[in-house]
Amino acid sequence: MTSSPDSAAGSTIGSTTGSTSDSAESAAAPFPRRLSTRIVVLSTVALALVLAMISGTLWLSWQLEGAGAAINDAGSLRMRANAVAIALWEARTGKPAQVDAQMRQLDETLRELRDGDPARPLFLPADANIHAQFERVASAWSDALKPAALHDLAAGAGEPSTYIGLLSGFVDEANGLVSLIERENARKTAWLRISQVALAALSCVGTVAIVYLLYQWFVAPVQRLQDGLARVEAREFHTRLPVDAEDEFGHLAQGFNRMVAELQALYQDLAARVDAKTAQLAAQNRELATLYEMAAFLNTPGPAESVCHDFLTRVMREFDAEGGTVRVVSPDDGNLHLLVSEGMPEALTLAEQCMPAQDCVCGGASAEAPVVFGLRAPGGASEANAAFAQRCLKAGFVSVAVSAIVAQNETLGTFSLHFREEREISASGIQLLQTLGRHLGVALMNRRLVALGRQLAVSEERNLVAQGLHDSIAQGLSFLKMQVHLLDGAAGRGDLDEIREIVPLLAGGVEESYDDVRELLLNFRTKLAPGKLRLAVEDTVARFRRQSDAELTLDYRDEGGPPLPPDQQLQVLFVLQEALSNTRKHAEALHVHVSVLNGRDFSLSVADDGVGYDPAEIASRGESHVGFHIMHERARRLSAALTLDSSPGNGARVALVLPAASRLAA
Template sequence: MPPFFHRLSFRLPAIFIAFSLLVALANAFTLYVSWQLQGSAAAINDLGSERMRSYRIAFLLTQREPGEGNGENLSDQIREEIARFEEVLSRLEVGDQSRPLFVPPRPTIRRQLADIQTAWSGEIRPAFESLLTIPADQRLHYLPRLRRALDGFVGRIDALVTDIEQASSRNTALLGSLQLGLLGLAIGGSVALVYLIILLVVRPVLSLQEGVQRMEKEDFSARVPVESEDEFGDLARGFNRMAAHLQDLYATLEQRVEEKTRHLEKRTRELTLLYGVSSFLEEPSNIETLCRGFLQAVLPAMGADAASIRMIDPQTQQIHLFVHEGLQPGFVAKERCLAQGECLCGASAWTGQTLVQTFPAQGELPYACEAAGYRSVWILPIAVQKQRLGLFNLYFREASELSPQERRLLETLVQHLGIAIENRQLVSRERELAVSEERNLLAQELHDSIAQSLAFLNLQAQMLRRSIESGEREQALTELAQIREGIQESYDDVRELLVHFRLRPGASEFEETVRSALEKFEGQTGIHTNLRISGAGMPLTAEQQLQVLHIVQEALSNVRKHAAANEVTVEIQRGETYRIEVRDDGCGIDPRRLEDGEGHVGLKIMRERAHRIGATLDILSTPSEGTCVRLLLPLLQKEAA
């Protein structure tokens, strides 16, 4: 911002105001001179009347008194003329602004007017008054002397009139000069204002326009001369700075495009690597395949010569070399197992911090990786929620620094790797737990069915032996038939268990699987079955479908073994809470067995399966009126989970 007095916003108004004031002053002076000319003309007129009035008074003094009835008294007329003379003379002295009337304020003129006043008051007026006291016939003796005094007095008035006329002539000439000056001022001022506008506004605008036109023609060397310290000067300096910046940008455009292209290519490679690794880590595979694929993707992308992933044993906290790429066998043998705090990898595992180590060209070789010929080693911990899983290593035979951008990329990749490893471990533990739970349920069901049947067969075999030894043929045949019946029942139980554990319904096959199970049950037992499905709701998950089917199968198995029923109905009602009921018209269950939760292994298994999916299981039964197994499964728990 230019100084205040250099700004156009100050200078242009100041110039116009100064020019207007100059014109106003010239006009005011012209009016003043015109006013002086008017006052001088009135003064000349009054002095002429004074000259005539002095002669008139002298003339009246030479006249005789008029006769009676001939008009006003002559003496009064003379006194009136004397009073008018003094009035006019006094008005000449003080002036009259209303006419206007005034004597030019020149010393010589003012002195002459004072002399006239002195002559009037000291000589002429006393002479007139003394003559008034003398009779008219005697005044003639004094008239010659009065004539001489009056001629001298009138001569003074004539001299004063002449000087005033000369002053008026000079004022008239001055007025003409002023008018010519005003004309010249108008012309010169207009020319000066036009010149100033051209100098202060038009010329800088044209200069800027020329610079802009040169810039449009891609002449970035164009510069605008800075010729003032006003707003246009600031604008010219700003234009020059802009032109210099554009010239620099244009000169380095190709270089900056290449740099930007390299940056974008590098960024694209990083994003491609991140996307590729993330996609690979989401594929189903074991941990070793996961880690090896991670090394094969990251190793060439980072330009390293070798890479490895070490896993930390959660029990012993030892660091084991899990997978590697590009490492020499001797180095692998030395680095197979490390303790916490041992070597660089142990230090990074201990602190949980990324470590970048560059070895000197000629050193003492205290580290195995340095002795193997590597100049730089990057070590990044693999951790999930502060749980240290392992280490990721990159080895370089040339000194290499880890840039902040590469550091962020590798830490992100390693974080994804850690999550993938943790997920695989969780899946493995979940599978082991599921297998263990299924084995436990299978053991319970085997104990509930086949084990009891085998115990019964063992007892029947002992009774058959005693009957044969005692020669009781009919009893032996009866026990043999019971043994055959027990064997058939055990066979049916085994077949039922095989079907039971082979059930794996799909997401849209749940109801068809229930229908198929009922058809097989009816074909094996001859018991009539019904399936009723109603309502609408969200589909069950695969785990929920599997457990519900096992509960239905177990309920049907209990009907086959204990109910002696003629008809079984399975009802499925969809909704926010699924309701599954298995009803039969059999003999029912003893209420004491229902109150004792441990009295029947099959009932206990059904309750365990219901608890696993967040459902509740109720068994409603009345002796001789059948049994109802009711399962209530709220889907809100699934959504909340």
């Protein structure tokens, strides 16, 4: 059955043959109900027949499977009987044997054949001859062969002649059992084939009937709908389906006609616009993925050369470039220095290691937008950089795209992409290059700032070291220099009494300078782990007690405050060491009290009953009093408050308070 041709106007799809009868039947009864009834009845009959045939074949196959297992076990009787003979022979010759185990296995096989096992499945066919033959086999084993085996086993050395003599008869009986089961299996196999042929025939007849009915009920209307859809896909929006029945397909045809009418009114160039928008979104998604990947990659640690090389390879892959370079601007001479290159001839990279920015197209990118040069096009390269353009042309590159590397409105360099074919980069590609240049610029600037921060930290620490040297060793050496000058004058005059007075002063000055050096070296080497501050404070106090006659008391209280991190612990310890050093050198104190309180806030206090000092006089000296200046520097590093309290004749007190807001996590 085929669809009728279109009408003369070509706007209506003809109905299939047989649709007239459908219309007549639909007028006699409601179509949806009649159609559902037909489907239910047809499905029920087909299902019942199929289930009946399948059940029969499943029963036959189950029988065949059980009989097949029975054939295997019956055949194994021969093997197990021979195994018993071998075990008897080994036992008679003195070798280790398992006669009992072999006999038990044969008994177990006979038991399984007699009782069956539906789970495997295993069972003897329901045939009297087969069961009679099985009983003969079982009797031959239990009445003759098994007693003979036990007799031969008890007889000792020699050939098991009794068992061997009966073995061939048992094997013949087992062969007879196997043959009977095989013949029964062959008969059921024939029935299974007949059932399968009948099932196949029924399937063919049922299939033809079902196909015919389904064609009449469904296929013909669906074909008309499919033909209409094909015409709509071909943009024939004048296509209409005939509505010749008040059924589901009739309603579907009416809906189809309304849909096509609306599409005919709305559809103009929608497909092209959708394709264009899809391509645009795909390009934007690809650019966003590239930016995300690049931003994540540039934020990873690593040397600038490695970062720039990986950046260049990724950009080249994104834009299908055959070569590329990354150049940085030297702050000294303003020239472009080649940092990394990829896919560039060695001669070209050697010739362009360093060059003025205005002498090459690679320096033509500004911070505003990347530029694309066609090296063969007239005006693609200026006269000033024509020689450099010729180098690229000789290397096989005909187009170059150059973008600036920018960070905080500062041009750090440029990166270029070299192409062996003429290349035009879209506006979105130009914007992507510019954004990538900014990302690389930020990454390079961050690495410069990190390096500068490390240099600044080293410089600050060196400054504190210099201040410590000035406050201790430099003053001692100045005193020694003056005493050496006096000693030289006394030696010139031959004044032995003055020499005797100066020499002890020199010895004391040298010993004090030596102690200062050891103290500074100890301070410089001090490293603390989290929770080690108390031990370091106790060591510092013990060293002060060894170096001074003053009586020192320590009050260290831990009131639940979190431990300080190693950096802050070290700064606190330096303040304590500097305060005790000033007390030992200048205070002339009899008693010193050190208090450490680790609570919500951290506080350190060093108080003595020495000669004290005038705070106004110390303030007038500014940074010339290096010890106080160093303690203030340490306090600023901690973001802590440092208080120096003293008056002449009333001792001195140094107090350091680190508030909870300034504490770092250990």
